[in-house]
Amino acid sequence: MKPIKIGICGLGTVGGGTFNVLMRNKDLIAQRVGRPIEIAQIAMRRPNPGCDTSGVSVTDDVYAVADNPEIDILVELIGGCETAKTLVSRAIVSGKHVVTANKALIAVHGNELLAEAEKHKVQVAFEAAVAGGIPVIKALREGLAANKVHTVAGIINGTGNFILTAMEKKGSSFADVLSEAQALGYAEADPTFDVEGIDAAHKLTILASIAFGIPLQFEQTYTEGISGITAEDIQYAHELGYRIKHLGIARARKEGIELRVHPTLIPEKRLLANVDGVMNAVLVDTDAVGPTLFYGAGAGAEPTASAVIADIIDIARGIDSPHHMPALGYQRPLSNELTVLPMDETETAFYLRMSAADHPGVMTQITRILSEEGINIEALLQKEVFEGEQFAAIIMLTHKVKERAVNNAITAIEALDDVNGQVVKIRMDHLEHCNN
Ligand SMILES: NC(=O)c1ccc[n+]([C@@H]2O[C@H](COP(=O)([O-])OP(=O)(O)OC[C@H]3O[C@@H](n4cnc5c(N)ncnc54)[C@H](O)[C@@H]3O)[C@@H](O)[C@H]2O)c1
């Protein structure tokens, strides 16, 4: 049988994993597709010591792959936005299907690239871009296509979860764990994308578009990372029965869509609270099936390769018996009726930590401010003041309230003479309606 020919651009962590899994499972994959997948060309800057590429045509020019008339599918694994965008666009224009793991590219330039792909009747597939090896795009776009989606909430950055877990369980320092995640191939080329939540925001943008049929709107996604989380807050959260996880949350409300990435306190008993290390999990709550949870490796060479190759297989099968799957699961045009809500309008519960002078009346002032903003306290923890210390740590858990009210209260609390420094604010989510 005539093979389907692919060209791999970039032979780093994911490119190397893709090459090796394709080689190892060649026969199995050929049986599943109905014909072999042949790696016809690789573009790389330097050899990957983990891959034996002898016998494969190699170039250092990625555009040579886009222009190679023999190639059916271009696999973009170089990362970044600039060259990758030109490369993907050039492949589309020359009639090639594209598979990419590049969430930044899809979140930022996806509207344009997917429209271009439709025009040229080719597919752009990006399962590896979200939650690594977990087939969550396929689940949302196909498995849950009958449902109205209420919420998508997930741990969608492996590096961040790896860091938070090691800080909590081993007491490791932030910097040490980050280096470890980099050595394991989990982190982005620029690791601030992981620790400042940008990578998770790219992924949430893609998930929200598929869940709600809205255009990709990365710039509208509220983005906060884990760099401000201290061992202290992890400990206090634990004392109150919670764990701090870095979540991407997309929630449909009648006023619009909440689209936000930030550290979040979640009850310890929830399954999501127990997703540790590089593992990711995405909870999807919908009208018909209710909550579903998708769990698996969120980063790493072969887990990500698994998703890249699944897309290659899907496209290869479609070349023989075409059936058109819209890239975001909705037929165009996408809906403009649902707007993304400003962060002030979003509603969550909050964990607040402040440092207050240890004398009578302070608590009354604080609770008065909170009550003026309509904020109810659900739990309160006041740490003992030891001799020689002037300030006591006060931790409060609030009921669900608009973010604006909490911000107003924090401004007023920070202005009190008896309160020292800034109030730490971490959002909470009880993941109600989701018994898992
Ligand atoms: N590492 C992961 O676990 C993971 C998981 C999911 C998605 N991704 C995404 O996959 C992509 C690749 O990530 P990675 O971790 O494999 O990165 P990487 O840095 O390990 O690999 C990228 C490779 O591309 C090569 N490259 C870059 N520009 C090139 C060019 N112009 N010509 C030829 N080669 C070029 C680099 O030399 C490098 O070997 C990124 O978009 C990343 O966000 C990574």
Ligand SMILES: N[C@@H](CCO)C(=O)O
């Ligand atoms: N840097 C990303 C890779 C997987 O997308 C992460 O740690 O989740």
Ligand code: NA
């Ligand atoms: Na995936």
